Amino acid sequence: MSTKLTASERLEIIRNKNRPTVTDYIPKIFEHFMEMHGDRLYGDDEAIVGGVAWLDGIPVTVIGQVKGHNLAENKKSNFAMPHPEGYRKALRLMKQAEKFHRPVICFIDTPGAFCGVGAEERGQGEAIARNLAELMNLKTPVVSIVLGEGGSGGALALGVCDELAMLQNAVYSVISPRGFASILWKDASREKEAADIMKITAEDLIDLGVADTIIPEPAGGAHNNPDLAAANISKYLRTTILKYIEKPIDNLLENRYHKFRKIGEFTE
Amino acid sequence: MIQDLFQKVRNRAIPLSPAALDVKPDIPENLLYKCPRCQTVIFMEDFALNNKVCDKCGYHARLSVPERLNITVDEGSFVEYDAAMQSGNPIQFDDYTDKLRRLKKVTGLNEAIVTGECTIRGQRCVIGIMDSRFMMASMGSVVGEKITRAFECAAEKKLPVVLFTASGGARMQEGMVSLMQMAKTAGAVALHSKKGLLYITVLTDPTTGGVTASFASLGDVIIAEPKVLVGFAGRRVIEGTIRQRLPDDFQSAEFLMEHGFVDMIEDRSHMRKTLSRLLRLHSQGKEAAQ
Numbered sequence: 274m275s276t277k278l279t280a281s282e283r284l285e286i287i288r289n290k291n292r293p294t295v296t297d298y299i300p301k302i303f304e305h306f307m308e309m310h311g312d313r314l315y316g317d318d319e320a321i322v323g324g325v326a327w328l329d330g331i332p333v334t335v336i337g338q339v340k341g342h343n344l345a346e347n348k349k350s351n352f353a354m355p356h357p358e359g360y361r362k363a364l365r366l367m368k369q370a371e372k373f374h375r376p377v378i379c380f381i382d383t384p385g386a387f388c389g390v391g392a393e394e395r396g397q398g399e400a401i402a403r404n405l406a407e408l409m410n411l412k413t414p415v416v417s418i419v420l421g422e423g424g425s426g427g428a429l430a431l432g433v434c435d436e437l438a439m440l441q442n443a444v445y446s447v448i449s450p451r452g453f454a455s456i457l458w459k460d461a462s463r464e465k466e467a468a469d470i471m472k473i474t475a476e477d478l479i480d481l482g483v484a485d486t487i488i489p490e491p492a493g494g495a496h497n498n499p500d501l502a503a504a505n506i507s508k509y510l511r512t513t514i515l516k517y518i519e520k521p522i523d524n525l526l527e528n529r530y531h532k533f534r535k536i537g538e539f540t541e
Numbered sequence: 542m543i544q545d546l547f548q549k550v551r552n553r554a555i556p557l558s559p560a561a562l563d564v565k566p567d568i569p570e571n572l573l574y575k576c577p578r579c580q581t582v583i584f585m586e587d588f589a590l591n592n593k594v595c596d597k598c599g600y601h602a603r604l605s606v607p608e609r610l611n612i613t614v615d616e617g618s619f620v621e622y623d624a625a626m627q628s629g630n631p632i633q634f635d636d637y638t639d640k641l642r643r644l645k646k647v648t649g650l651n652e653a654i655v656t657g658e659c660t661i662r663g664q665r666c667v668i669g670i671m672d673s674r675f676m677m678a679s680m681g682s683v684v685g686e687k688i689t690r691a692f693e694c695a696a697e698k699k700l701p702v703v704l705f706t707a708s709g710g711a712r713m714q715e716g717m718v719s720l721m722q723m724a725k726t727a728g729a730v731a732l733h734s735k736k737g738l739l740y741i742t743v744l745t746d747p748t749t750g751g752v753t754a755s756f757a758s759l760g761d762v763i764i765a766e767p768k769v770l771v772g773f774a775g776r777r778v779i780e781g782t783i784r785q786r787l788p789d790d791f792q793s794a795e796f797l798m799e800h801g802f803v804d805m806i807e808d809r810s811h812m813r814k815t816l817s818r819l820l821r822l823h824s825q826g827k828e829a830a831q
Contacts, residue, residue, distance in 0.1 A: 390779065394800050398753030398754040402753070406730060410731050426750075426754040429720055429724060447716055453713055457713060470632070472717065481631065481632075481718060483721060533724040533728055534729075536721040536722070537631075537685055541623065
């Protein structure tokens with residue numbers, strides 16, 4: 274890895290419209306991906322893609338938020354902002370994976386859960402909360418990778434895992450830097466300044482105990498060589514999944530609980 | 542011309558000096574209460590006697606921790622957990638430590654939640670009460686840790702948990718550390734739940750954001766106080782997205798009931814009775830319900 278970029282410089286990179294998304298990566302990393310649709314309760318949310326595939330001879334469940342490369346694609350996937358039915362589809366596929374003892378691989382790439390009337394009517398808060406609690410006890414390995422931006426609870430709903438990896442230029446934050454500036458300083462235009470103090474880069478999050486691994490990107494960002502970026506992710510997943518499928522489930526769940534349990538800074 | 546006539550009338554009005562405009566009726570502070578929902582003005586004394594419920598529209602106003610304890614737990618039964626716990630400044634956010642210090646002084650609290658053990662009409666439980674006066678009861682390290690410990694302790698002692706929620710969401714000043722408290726608390730709820738123990742959520746005004754999206758939505762039984770605000774996204778954020786005004790009852794307790802996200806809406810005056818009956822009914826079948 275070359276000289277470290279600031280958070281605001283990384284924002285530029287991840288906003289490049291050619292940055293590979295989950296739908297670009299899936300065929301490069303997995304074999305025979307078969308998409309599964311619907312939450313069996315309300316509908317099918319195209320902001321989240323999910324299905325089953327092979328990873329180096331191991332059956333896995335793959336779930337991710339779908340960004341587009343242009344307006345038409347983004348409209349279709351609602352700019353990767355899921356509704357409750359998206360999170361409930363994800364949960365259904367996670368439970369399916371648990372039943373068939375397949376590891377779950379989540380790709381996080383969202384500005385956040387969608388804020389709208391329908392989302393509130395159908396319980397956006399409940400959908401996210403349910404995923405957090407269920408993932409914490411899902412009896413199969415879960416590995417999450419932040420591809421571009423991880424925004425708030427809408428990202429965390431796919432991020433309660435045994436190991437969290439971040440692409441080198443990805444960011445993960447409690448609220449978008451724009452929202453942070455707007456709420457705390459009443460000035461949304463101070464977005465870059467906010468990004469640089471919020472501690473949202475891969476290195477920052479390793480220091481805070483939130484992220485575990487950084488997956489290197491090609492020079493200048495993943496868009497410069499999507500195949501190489503995919504190969505790096507693939508290499509990471511192959512070793513990591515193998516490591517976790519060998520662990521006894523009780524041990525795995527206890528470690529997962531403590532991974533989050535220990536985060537916090539306080540005095541008594 | 543007719544317009545000149547009106548002009549003359551207008552000119553006749555005595556212009557008020559800025560000082561004159563500032564004169565307010567001579568009413569002592571805290572004598573009157575204006576309901577934020579229906580705008581009705583009532584005497585503070587009547588409002589207080591009515592447990593801070595607007596008798597016109599039924600809005601259940603916000604209570605401080607001491608007020609809530611006072612009307613909820615059996616006298617002398619409350620023993621506080623982790624009273625001295627105070628937040629650090631995990632992302633070294635400017636002014637955060639000072640802000641915490643000021644709020645401690647103003648509210649007399651160390652943080653936005655108080656947890657402990659008590660009895661409610663003789664039913665023993667672990668209780669947590671959030672106080673919106675403390676940084677809008679946003680969830681940072683301390684709120685997350687105290688809730689987690691409360692559930693872990695209750696799991697250990699085989700006790701039910703009753704949480705009165707109120708929150709503006711995640712505490713942004715703590716960055717990603719605050720977001721992780723959502724996973725941590727949801728995990729603690731699940732750990733308690735796996736032991737077959739009861740968790741009752743009481744949604745109070747306002748419960749929003751990351752708290753709605755974690756422990757507040759995970760109760761076995763979810764009760765809401767009437768007319769309170771409960772939701773995930775902020776109202777103004779949604780209005781900005783859809784570019785129109787939302788109906789007044791959007792994200793109210795009644796809205797949640799209509800859409801299937803709460804079990805019951807209960808008046809404050811009945812809360813003790815309802816909680817104690819639920820606690821008794823779930824006390825492992827040892828005693829019959831009343």
